[in-house]
Amino acid sequence: MEAAAAGLQEAAPVALKFEFNPKLGIDNPVLSLAEDRGPSDVWLCPERPRFCLLSKEEGGSFGFHLQQELGGARHVVCRVEPGTSAQRQGLREGDRILGVNRHAVEQEALEAVARLIRASGPRVLLAVVAGPALDTARAQQGDGALLCPTLGPGVRPRLCHIVRDEGGFGFSVTHEHQGSFWLVLSPGGAAERAGVPPGARLLEVNGVGVETLTHSQLSRRLWQSGEQVTLLVAAPEVEEQCRQRGMPLAAPLAEGWALPTRPRCLHLEKGPQGFGFLLREEKGLGGHLGQFLWEVDPGLPADKAGMQAGDRLVAVAGESVEGLGHEETVSRIRAQGSRVALTVVDPKADRFFRMVRLSPLLFLESAEAPASPQSTRSASGAETEDPPGADTALPRAPRGSRQCCLYPGPGGGYGFRLSYVASGPRLSISQVTPGGSAARAGLQQGDEILEVNGRPVDGEDDVDRLHQLAEAEPPLCLKLGARSPRGWSGL
Incomplete structure (x- = not known):
């Protein structure tokens, strides 16, 4: 595919396409920039990022094409569809995307940027800057400088x-x-x-x-x-x-x-017969097609993880499946192997997030810790459709244990410190950063770590392993025991 702007002849082919149906509504005015910009307005303050809030309706997309330059991490808008949300909000061919919602993406791969845009749902906020202005800013500040402003936790709407x-x-x-x-x-x-x-x-x-x-x-x-x-x-x-x-x-x-409902992240481990649920494509709220979970077998892993018949699947392994067909969704689940993380919403949550026109995935990081064993936890067992495998069931979780899934905050960390003691609970939470991912997931000082991403914790080597996992692909899933009344010395 040919480049859409001068100076991009060496750009990689367009990897993703975002479209928008101009017949479907208009953008929310209170969250938009005041007026569409003329072509000359882009250059009034070229070194400062512009913010474009794009909207779409169900089944549509945002109206622009994105590609990544060869030999660099710059994400280039190579085409903007006329009459779309992207055009009305001032997105221009040749713009470089610096941020998606509250995430700076200047150093991210194209697929990571695409995942954030998909996970944003009906509305996405892009921080962009014109290509020549970015080159000038990079020359002045250095390639390592991040140009995208962000808002920290607690300082957001x-x-x-x-x-x-x-x-x-x-x-x-x-x-x-x-x-x-x-x-x-x-x-x-x-x-x-x-x-x-x-x-x-x-x-x-x-x-x-x-x-x-x-x-x-x-x-x-x-x-x-x-x-x-x-x-x-x-x-x-x-x-x-x-x-x-x-x-x-x-x-x-x-x-x-204080939201009335939240998305739920279910962690399942396949047993000899599979996972124990069926996935169907059918029409949901407003007549829109979605992937729904049905026939949850009692006592099998889906049931133990808290899956409920009628839940709608919104993400697999943290990546949105909104808009995907049935076969592609099934393929993504099977690609996870014997362990899979599914993000779901029940009908009440589905209605709520559709009303506020925001993706439930935007609120997954701040989801509260489950209040009961039925909310979010690991499970093993069977699925009726898959052939038998070699996996066996995990031991029953200790009474009072709970599962917390964490996503890194804006600074890349999870917001907690560890301590190790040779006697008693060996690995525990010694400090939780207020307002951080760990605090929002419900971690508390003194919590004992029983499992990390489904693997039992039973030795000093687990400290190093957990620090390594902090750099792995999120989420970081911890099974926690009840808080200990004793304090633990930090490492």
Whole structure:
């Protein structure tokens, strides 16, 4: 395929295509850049990344083609489809993609960038810069400098689910003009308990932007929400951070607070007869095709891992399968071998994330630790379709154990430290970084590590092995024992 912009003659062929049907809706205005840009606007501040929030509807895509330059890690937009979200939001041929949502991707492989875009679902925020400007910035700052601004944990917009109580939703609304709203919280009210920060700016109500609403229209939407409402909000410090970085207050950057439901990551290990479930392609919410899990055999690994009949499969081994056909999805599951990680949503979660127009995979990292043995845990057993294998069942998990799956944070770490003691629990959590991946997954100081990615922990060598796993492909899955009342000395 020929290059789409000058200077890209040596670029690799287009590896991925993202399309968008212009007949399907428009972008959410509150999360978009104010207006489409003219061609000359791209060069007003060429050394600073531009942010393009792209939207798509079910079955569509974003409207651009992406390729990677030979001999480099630069991800080049080689074609933008006319009339699409990509064109309306200012994406240009020759732009280099520096960030996807909250991830800097300048040093990532093309496939990794594609996975992040697919996992973003209906909306994705791209940080881009024109090719010549990137070359100039690299010459000034060096190839190792990262040019993509990011927001750290705790300094992002929040997606907060509020359940009405006897005091209502627990907030009132102030405004300066149409589309600009701030929340005043009632002390101890429902909104405060749901994580809405003081003085928060209101961005969305149930997945719909408020930028074009009058105060009366907003009041009507809140009243129509009934007994619960989901708000996208930004604290004053988040607004300031985004302003300084030139970033929009975009929903794909959001952290989930008190959400009514979450995606579930199920870890299965095949036994002599397989996994114990059937996968079917059928129409789900809104008549859209998806891959659904059915005929979960009682007592077999899928059942033990917490799979429920009617769950929809959204990812295999952390990679989105949204939009894939049945045969390709099955192939990806089988390619994982005897151990597979499946990310699923039940019908309630499916309805929620479709309402807010965000992928459940954006909230997998911050998923809370399971509250019961049925939530997320490893299992072994059988699947009705596969031939018998040589695998055997793992020992039953100790009473009170739980499974936590971690994904690295923005700095690449998981946010915890280990300690090893020759007697008693040998490997335990000595420190958990507040707000980090480990803290959000429910790890606590003193937790004993029983298994790492399905392998039992039984010796001093496991410390080195766990540090090596920190550099492996995520997620890092730990089986944890109950907290020990004793403290442990760090290594």
